[in-house]
Amino acid sequence: MAGERYTEEFKIAAVKQVTEEGHSVADVAKRLGITTKSLYSWRDRYGENAEEYKAKQSSDAEIRRLKAELKRVTQERDILKEAAVFFAGESKKDTRSSNLKPISTLCAQCAMHSTFTLVAITPG
DSSP states (O other): OTTOOOOHHHHHHHHHHHHTSOOOHHHHHHHHTOOHHHHHHHHHHHSTTHHHHHHHHHHHHHHHHHHHHHHHHHHHHHHHHHHHHHHHHHHHHHHHHHTEEEGGGTOHHHHHHOSSOOEEEOOO
């Protein structure tokens, strides 16, 4: 019966045979045609320690969710770092040519008297 799906009622009934009726896991598994591994797993899920099992499953799910979110946020951060480096390089290229300022913006009267535009180089 490998790979067969069992109803929740079937699993609970199997677990009750072990926990309430006192039968051994091996006997119940053999009688029902299931593996002992499955029955142990069902016992953890539906047996006396079911609340503990559910709490562990819940915390495991939360850890998986947080790890996935951390991975996504880390990838976003890395992309932003690369973009910052790229734009910083582009910005340096743009500032080299933008250091030239027309003097006419500094002195309107001087611009009226000149036939050409002088430029000033500002450090930067």
